[in-house]
Amino acid sequence: MEIRTARMFIVPLFCGMTSVVCFDAKAYAGVLYSTSYEAPDYSVGALSGQEGWLNSFDIDPVVTSGFARTGSQSLEVRQAVGENPFGLTFRAGPYSTSAPMVSVKHSIYLDGTDGWASPSTFLSPMALIGENGFVSQLAVRDGNRVEFGGGVADIETDRWIDLKLVLDFQTQTSNAFVDGSFIGSETFDNPATELVQVEIFHIFDNTTFNSPGLSSSFFVDDLSIKINSVPEPGTILGLFAIGGLGFATKLKKQA
Known part of the structure; x- marks a missing residue:
């Protein structure tokens, strides 16, 4: 069963609740949404219910103080031992x-002090939904790599990692960047003309799905959604570099 099928019940419900109104892009000043989870907009404690964020399944992300990429607050996502390892916040x-x-x-x-031992963990710190459902996602495996569109970028625990997805609605493709470097491109899973939902989800213990898993934790900070007027630097050269690799096989949940 594909990981994405576990989310098919959520997407139609909340995308259906989303108001779709046509505005000229010129009405925006470039930044469509941004947050660093700072006060006074965010209070330390459970994220759900703050600034439009909601949760589903066993996940209870919290706004935490004293550890952040910028400012003093960030978002912590943790799975406690004994909880369902699948969770979603959006x-x-x-x-x-x-x-x-x-x-x-x-x-x-x-x-890095938590359970990231291979092959136990999968998370998507960035999954994007359009008006017709799922569009694209970045995948992090085992705490040591990011996968997207046939490309892989090695990462490390215990440091901040910058992730970016660029959605091109004209070509129906998305391009991924890790710490500013282009790693891959792929076609939208479903046709889309707009971004209607941002998600963070995880399967912390992929080998014992729906069973007690390791306690694992990651932090998120400095979310921004912006209009791009031109392709990202490096995208064209990157496409030539990895074009022969083809598209990645859909991530599958282990039985």
Whole structure:
């Protein structure tokens, strides 16, 4: 069963609740949405219910103080021992009506003292939904690599990592960047003309799904959604570099 099928019940419900209104992209000042989870907009404690964020399944992300990429607060996502390892937190839009190209960027920090041993963990710190359902996602495996569109970028725990997905609604493709470097491109899973929902989800213990898993934790900070007027630097050269690799096989949940 594909990982994405576990989320098919959520997407139609909340995308259906999302208001779809056509605005000229010129009405936006470039930044469609941004947050660093700072006060006074965010209070330390459970994220759900703050600034439009909601949760589903066993996940209870919290706004935490004293550890952040910028400022003093960030978002911590943790699975406690004994909880269902699958969880999802999301914020509905719409964010990008009529914008031809949109970039979504934030930073993550994987706590190296927690359970990231291979092959136990999978998370998508950035999954994007359009008006017709799922569009694209970045995949982090085992705390040591980011996968997207046939490309792989090595990462490390215990440091901030900058992640970005650029959605090109004209070509129906998304391009991924890790710490500013292009790693891959792929076609949208479903046709889309706008971004309507941003998600963060995880399967912390992929080998014992629905069973007690390791306690694992990661942090998220500095989320921004912006209109792009031109392709990202490096995208064209990157496409030539990895074009022969083909598209990645869909991630599958282990039985």
